[in-house]
Amino acid sequence: MITYALIFAFACYGFGLLATLWRLLTGPTAADRILALDTMVINFIALLILYGVWRGTAIYFEASMLIAMVGFVSTVAFCRFILRGDIIE
């Protein structure tokens, strides 16, 4: 039963990755592209966690923690760069 639920969740987040990729390529404004990158990071964290459950190991949690932190920092850095023209003033 968990296998089927995992496959369903994999399909959902895989579609999410495709949707964010589409928005990243076609997004009309820079804000759309930054938002798509941030959502892509979140979807990827979910996929990593699901893969960890699939394989039954806890190794992937550290990886997803690091990806969460780097994703947040990179989003803020992109926004700062567009807002102020500089990341650290």
Place this chain on the structure above:
Amino acid sequence: MDQDMTLLAELLVSAFLIVGGIFGFVGSFGLLKLKHTMQRLHAPTKATTLGVGGALIGSMLYFLMIESSVSFHELLITLFLFITAPITANFVAKTFMQGDVVERELPDTGRAFGWAVYDDPPSEKTEEG
């Protein structure tokens, strides 16, 4: 008795995974489907964050009840994502406003200082003097 507990755990984990998957799907579909950037900002920052929370709680329950090993990493990731999602949304909205919204289209702030995106923050000197 033990069989029943395993079945209950599997049901619970599956329910969390499916609900998380649906929320993630809705968030990404909203990012694809909605028309305006400010509308598109809502879907990923709320629905996808909730969906990841569901998947993480499902994973935590799985390792707690079926593999019988406690892991708090998921809780940490969930907390981190829930704290950072509003900050990200605020920054993206500010970025959009700076590039694509003209200041005179916005309503008056009703204070001595204008919108934070366009005006510099009030310094302490001007407040005192």
